[in-house]
Amino acid sequence: MIRDKSAKTPAKDAPNKDAAKKAAPAKAGKAPATKVSAGRSAGKKGIIAVASPSFRRERALIKRGVWPVAGCDEAGRGPLAGPVVAAAVILDPDRIPRGIDDSKRLTAEERERLFDKICATAQVSVAVASPARIDRDNILRASLWALKRAVVALPEAPRHVFVDGRDRLDTPCDCEAVIGGDGIVLSIAAASIVAKVTRDRLMCALAQDCPGYGFEQHKGYGVPEHLDALNRLGPTVYHRRFFAPVAAARAKHMPWTAEPVQDLFAVTEVQVEASVEVDVSVGL
Structure with a gap:
């Protein structure tokens, strides 16, 4: 039995379906979104739009x-x-x-x-x-x-x-x-x-009054360079005493300034004077 192979073989002039799909224009509303930053051309992709403050x-x-x-x-x-x-x-x-x-x-x-x-x-x-x-x-x-x-x-x-x-x-x-x-x-x-x-x-x-801390670079923020300087040199009068890294450096370099922490779980004895008598019959 001889089969007709021409049914499976497209003609030379027949349009390619895949090519047609690629060439077809995108449907309305389905076009790929382009993220554009304010003041930049709309042709660039992958840029997130950031609106500037207005009056x-x-x-x-x-x-x-x-x-x-x-x-x-x-x-x-x-x-x-x-x-x-x-x-x-x-x-x-x-x-x-x-x-x-x-x-x-x-x-x-x-x-x-x-x-x-x-x-x-x-x-x-x-x-x-x-x-x-x-x-x-x-x-x-x-x-x-x-x-x-x-x-x-x-x-x-x-x-x-x-x-x-x-x-x-x-x-x-x-x-x-x-x-x-x-x-x-x-x-x-x-x-x-x-x-x-x-x-x-x-x-x-x-920074001119406190050399070695790098204030002119990090402006006092807790970057690694600043933390290292705190650990080596201790805090200055311009540091904020109760911020955790500063408090730790103060405890290390100036332990006499560390404020004692009250022990909330400490047991305190309550003394009762001997002259006070308790009537156990009350409330019976």
Whole structure:
């Protein structure tokens, strides 16, 4: 029996199904998503879009007749040494410097450049909470105290304040807390730049008084180099006494300053005077 092989063999001019599938345009809504960063071309793939902070919330208040509007932020909650620096900024709507962003997204050079422009065009104030205040009040209360002081120190009293974080400030005007505000609200982003640059400059100045700790490099954060210096040299007066690595270094180098810890499980004897008689019949 002779079989017709032509049924299984496609003709030379017949279209290739696989090629047709590849050549067919993608269905609507099924096109592969392209992640694009703000300000970059849409042709590049694998880039996550990150929106820059905007002046939208401030303009909404201006339209309602609410002005001035300030943004405030702090720098230095996490380090083991140095102060917390808070800044408050009232941007001029007609002279907003280009490139303002969350200070963590900017290079040191960009922050320095924007710092000068912000200070030249906006109303700016700065407040500092020392390590001694941090030790006394704790880091959260010291930060909120510095933020409030920065708002009060502005040349013109604001009618509305945006603050980065979840805690509102006890200010005479309305205060709105914005979580992640330094990446959302332009005034907060400007304050984050001012606070960061001011604190970095302070830490570089402290590095001259405390050689060997590398404050000019890590700005007081708990990086391995800083922890090693603490272990070798012990803490300075600029370190925060009750942060765990500092407390451990203080116990090693200055054990006489270590505060005794009360033993909550210690048994204390209760003495009863012999003259006290107990009537066991009471309650029977």
